[in-house]
Amino acid sequence: MDLDAVRTFVAAADAGQFQEAAAELGVTQQAVSKRIAALERSLGVRLFTRTARGAGLTIDGQAFLPHARELLRVAERAAASVHTGRRPLRIDVLASRSAQSGLMRGFHRAHPEIELDVVMLFDIETAVAAIRSGAIDASFRAVAVPGRPLPEDIESVRVLDEPLELLTGPAHVLAGARSVTVAQLVGHRIWMPGIVPGTEWAAYYDDLVAEFGLTIEATGPNFGSDALLDTIADTPALATFMGGRSRLVWPAGHGLRRIPVTDPMPVYPHSLLWHRDNPHPALVTLRAHLAATAAGHGAAGTWAPGWVLPR
Incomplete structure (x- = not known):
């Protein structure tokens, strides 16, 4: 149904004259007549009768009027739901317990007036496609995997370098260390079943292994962080890496240790990606917040x- 015709019908019904409706809508009286006639043809009924005073509603017109008003109200609500100044800011983070999620929690505390929709997309291709289609406003990612440069219309800024920590059970040989160097990790089994080939984090850990001669095992099914923590707690020969800003909770009896890694300190780079033409005003606020509060990079x-x- 043509909403312009419905809007014209309501204006004419309220005014009682096509001429006044035309003036209110900023169109000619002939345009009003054509729109009303088209609406009547689509409905198969007459909506107005001509009178000496102007135009009066028929019985069908009176029955249609409240529904026409509701149609216009629904259309206004639909438009408002996607208006960049009114709809929530939609941001992609990798996981609910990740450093990225922590950055967004900090933003929400600083700007509680801004509505947020937080989603979790799996890989960078999906995230970039969602940014370009407008399904999301921005995504936190590591940029950029070799051989897969970002499209020219996607902007990025590096917002956080997250230190890696070694996570061990209480019986691991390194469990009592206050910190460990990268060289001390050579020969130890580091188990990370969540590494998926082709992802950003897989590329990151591939380079980490190649650079320092570490042993990272991604074997076995990934049953999630709880199962990983159970295994690390019970297996003295295994350790794993986790982000220093990841928020994980485990039973007190596990006795797990989070140990800083140094010389050098491996950091996982987090960048914010967005479309250069995205007009959402809250996106500007988010970028300013991250620039002011997030830790630097390249230290x-x-x-x-x-x-x-690097940018």
């Missing part, structure tokens, strides 16, 4: 893959 004594964009 001395840290390591990240050479393919990560």
